[in-house]
Amino acid sequence: MGRSDDRPRSVRRIDPRRRDKDLRAADLPAPFRVPTVGRRIAFPRTPGSHRDAYHFPVERGRADRAKRNVALTSVGAAIFLTGIKLAVGVGSGSLGLLAEAAQSGVDFVAATLTFLAIRISSREADATHQFGHARFENVSALFQTGLLLATCAWIAWQAVSRLVSGGHHVDPSIWTFAVLVLSITVDWWRSRALSRAARAHGSQALEADALHFSADIWSSLVVLVGLALVWLGDRLGTAPILASADSLAALVVAAIVAVVTARLGWSAVQALVDAAPAGLSEEVADIARSIPGVENVSRVRARRLGAWAFFDLHIAAPRTIAFTQAHAVADQVEDAIKARFGDADIVVHVEPAPSPRETTTDRVHLAARQRGLRVHDVRVREIAEGIEVDLHVELDPALPLARAHAIASELEDAIRAVDRDVHAVNTHLEAPIPGVQARIDITYERPEFVEVVRAIADRVVGAGATHSIRVFVSGAERDVVLHVALDSTIGVEDAHLISARIERALRAEVPLVGSILIHAEPEA
Known part of the structure; x- marks a missing residue:
């Protein structure tokens, strides 16, 4: 049933204090999604129970x-x-x-x-x-x-x-x-x-x-x-x-x-005096713990104000998930409490906490986010001495090399601190191109170049699999975008390996190639 405009609104205490109605279960990764819970406003009255008071x-x-x-x-x-x-x-x-x-x-x-x-x-x-x-x-x-x-x-x-x-x-x-x-x-x-x-x-x-x-x-x-x-x-x-x-x-x-x-x-x-009915806080905590993505519930407070109740609880969510995902977890907690007790004013404070499900790659991204850095192409390998991590660190192109190296070294130390199993960290400094880059589309002006690209790609994936080839130029370098149709039953890893083979072949045989983007899609 819809809210009336004069009803107290639920507050989400995750800074900034902004309630985004679009952040719901759909924003969660699959492991954190739960089925939508039907709202049940009324519940049986049991004399002497906390359900009478709420x-x-x-x-x-x-x-x-x-x-x-x-x-x-x-x-x-x-x-x-x-x-x-x-x-x-x-x-x-x-x-x-x-x-x-x-x-x-x-x-x-x-x-x-x-x-x-x-x-x-x-x-x-x-x-x-x-x-x-x-x-x-x-x-x-x-x-x-x-x-x-x-x-x-x-x-x-x-x-x-x-x-x-x-x-x-x-x-x-x-x-x-x-x-x-x-x-x-x-x-x-x-x-x-x-x-x-x-x-x-x-x-x-x-x-x-x-x-x-x-x-x-x-x-x-x-x-x-x-x-x-x-x-x-x-x-x-x-x-x-x-x-x-x-x-x-x-x-x-x-x-x-x-x-x-x-x-x-x-x-x-x-x-x-704001006395909470016996057992109410424990029941609310159990409801919150039942939501995927909630690692723990550290505090629950409940108070009654006439016909209304106010719930204030602290939950721990995986420290490796994004802000919007943590917000969606909090929304799931609120919805579950309302499904049990009806509409109320609920404040959910989310705290980051380690999760037994987090991986070394998750911890690498966590360490980078804590320092305001962006990383990609994270690769983790296990050797005799332990775990070794390779990653690309994106830094300001104008940053002096000495300062950039110091930042990368601090990140390496942070990764080893957050994951004791990591033995070595290898970082590659990368300067992302800022803003929008001007390019000229020469796809229709250079058909012979397009056919060379098509032939090389088809040699890897099969004749007729390559289409939608685009070529852009800036100075001497040419950026290439192409689509390839692959067997719909193969996995993402295999699709990535095939794309990598096409890229290597293009760089080996075509001079002055800049960036290459290969879009893999299932064949019709």
């Missing part, structure tokens, strides 16, 4: 609207329940029902705070809040914790006071029981709706609201049982413990709410 929305604008709507509906439900519980509680004298009214009042305040927090958290990041405003949801949840604890303390104090003073007359009626049944029904409806929205949008504020309404269900059931026992005690007239059942039920309500509050408060504190 379930991300797909479209932020639509998610914010859905969160606001469900929060606003909860505000209306809390107002309704508070009103009818308070009215019937005052009329019946039930402390348990008054406690329920107080808790529903707290639910109203909490739902209102949730609604406001969601409105604020949906704002875009700015210069002051560079990671966005999602923390307001966590602050709202923490504030709701204080309200709930204050409610629990008041309920417990009232219940103990009535138990010590000998109780208080409670007159349970059919309306009392009807209100409680209605309250349980509405609480069940709202808790289900809030829980679904909290899971779908990763909102701790909505999760807090869902806990409020879920606690109301159990507390209402306890009060319902307490009032039923009071009613039974009134009918029997001989069971004092039953007459105190309402106050005991209120204490149970306070205990339930206190437990739920403690869980909510701890969750809010964990989010505010």
Whole structure:
């Protein structure tokens, strides 16, 4: 699914900080390519697992609207329940029902705070809040914790006071029981709706609201049982413990709410102090290690910001690959993490590291790149004393020979340092021709020269195999370009050897030949 424009963008911390959308798996050499991973935004919710805390929305604008709507509906439900519980509680004298009214009042305040927090958290990041405003949801949840604890303390104090003073007359009626049944029904409806929205949008504020309404269900059931026992005690007239059942039920309500509050408060504190769920960093590291081209994962950090998560990890990639290839490896890591956890803000820092797959030729090119040099025609041979390397070093044509020789000697030392198996290094100094060179195309002016080239090449590869001959001249030298058709089943090495034979033959038989380029292609 496509990104919405207001979603936090992933950052690649490989200097320079520039995200190139074209650098993907296609830029990797074959050993580093992996199949494209399908994106799976949702994943099963397992209570208590880190997957609960990192379930991300797909479209932020639509998610914010859905969160606001469900929060606003909860505000209306809390107002309704508070009103009818308070009215019937005052009329019946039930402390348990008054406690329920107080808790529903707290639910109203909490739902209102949730609604406001969601409105604020949906704002875009700015210069002051560079990671966005999602923390307001966590602050709202923490504030709701204080309200709930204050409610629990008041309920417990009232219940103990009535138990010590000998109780208080409670007159349970059919309306009392009807209100409680209605309250349980509405609480069940709202808790289900809030829980679904909290899971779908990763909102701790909505999760807090869902806990409020879920606690109301159990507390209402306890009060319902307490009032039923009071009613039974009134009918029997001989069971004092039953007459105190309402106050005991209120204490149970306070205990339930206190437990739920403690869980909510701890969750809010964990989010505010950037606590990572247990096992999350290890799982992200395992995902990164599964990507070809990742040699190691040295650090993983994860933090939650409302519905969003931020992952920061350091990976080690082969030191011999190019910058663009390292960038593509980092992209593969990011895509794999998103396929597992959904969209998130991911920073991947790539560090070079030795790879068990690197060859002596790889190390030669590495040593040259570290010194800003270009080399070619690297040849590695094994002799009795060890490995010997030949290579051509490209240097500035205007460089004095003494300085050029010093640079080549430093490169030779560096190659021996990076590969202890190398016994000797032989360098050939080469001055590449800078810029664009002016040449005159004489192919059609000198057909006899073209036919000489064709005959020599056909003698090596077979009659009719040579075509597209071009001849360019600058001064006395002639540059030759030609195409030869070869057996499509032979290997690249054999094709190179045949091309080398053609070049040697041309230089031996044709005077004043400058550069020769032979393009080998499979015969039709």
